[in-house]
Amino acid sequence: MPVFAANLTMMFTEWAFLDRFEAAAAAGFTAVEYLFPYEAPPEAIGERLARNRLEQALFNLPPGDWAAGERGTAALPGRFDALKSDVERALDYAAATGAKRLHLMAGLADPSDPEAASSYRRSIVYAAERLAESGIDLLIEPINGRNMPGYFLNDFGAAERLIAELGLTNLKLQFDIYHRQILHGDIVMALRRLLPMIGHIQIASVPSRHEPDNEELNYPYLFEEIDRLGYDGLVGCEYIPRGRTLDGLDWFKPFARS
Numbered sequence: 001m002p003v004f005a006a007n008l009t010m011m012f013t014e015w016a017f018l019d020r021f022e023a024a025a026a027a028g029f030t031a032v033e034y035l036f037p038y039e040a041p042p043e044a045i046g047e048r049l050a051r052n053r054l055e056q057a058l059f060n061l062p063p064g065d066w067a068a069g070e071r072g073t074a075a076l077p078g079r080f081d082a083l084k085s086d087v088e089r090a091l092d093y094a095a096a097t098g099a100k101r102l103h104l105m106a107g108l109a110d111p112s113d114p115e116a117a118s119s120y121r122r123s124i125v126y127a128a129e130r131l132a133e134s135g136i137d138l139l140i141e142p143i144n145g146r147n148m149p150g151y152f153l154n155d156f157g158a159a160e161r162l163i164a165e166l167g168l169t170n171l172k173l174q175f176d177i178y179h180r181q182i183l184h185g186d187i188v189m190a191l192r193r194l195l196p197m198i199g200h201i202q203i204a205s206v207p208s209r210h211e212p213d214n215e216e217l218n219y220p221y222l223f224e225e226i227d228r229l230g231y232d233g234l235v236g237c238e239y240i241p242r243g244r245t246l247d248g249l250d251w252f253k254p255f256a257r258s
């Protein structure tokens with residue numbers, strides 16, 4: 001049975017951030033993820049996780065100036081020194097929360113720009129090697145251009161080639177089924193082929209990015225396939241509830257901790 005992580009950036013937003021942990025646990029989740037933890041002290045998050053017996057699935061390294069439109073800095077020339085301190089900041093949160101995976105966002109840059117490509121590789125190698133010292137995986141995630149226009153890593157093939165070429169044992173693919181379907185489709189064959197490099201899976205309905213219970217994809221079949229493949233990681237529920245979070249959890253009932 002897949003193990004689901006509630007995404008606390010998108011779900012349970014009826015509660016204040018630190019109270020979302022208890023709400024997710026009460027709904028039967030055993031794990032959580034979110035985009036960014038940096039507005040709460042690391043110890044406070046660690047305490048909420050422990051109190052609610054929740055596993056921290058993953059979060060993103062600092063993304064640059066998000067409010068100003070930045071979506072990561074890894075592929076941005078000239079940002080390497082800041083990235084190094086961002087890695088240390090994320091590691092502090094990983095230590096307090098027990099997170100074993102961190103997602104490095106590439107940023108907005110032209111994928112055909114050689115300078116951006118070389119900055120991206122350099123950032124990935126640095127971050128992966130630094131995270132390896134703490135036994136943490138570094139993840140990269142292809143994101144579709146409708147949700148994030150101009151995002152550097154907008155192709156699963158490019159991510160696959162890069163992970164294979166760099167050959168870093170803790171560099172993994174964040175396989176967001178929502179982005180995969182919009183970018184390329186062919187989800188099941190891609191899951192089968194890419195399984196050895198997948199470090200995390202995320203889900204949402206397509207095209208609306210809501211609960212994984214209708215629209216374009218047959219999620220019950222995909223959940224069975226994830227089991228058949230023997231995937232032993234977590235599945236992040238990175239969706240925006242159609243209404244109240246708790247009202248949209250019928251799909252999750254068979255998987256909930258009682």
Ligand SMILES: O=C(O)C(=O)[C@@H](O)CO
Nearest residue numbers: 035060103141143176238
């Ligand atoms: O947008 C997504 O999909 C993510 O997984 C985020 O971590 C990046 O914004």
Ligand SMILES: [Mg+2]
Nearest residue numbers: 141176202238
């Ligand atoms: Mg995602």
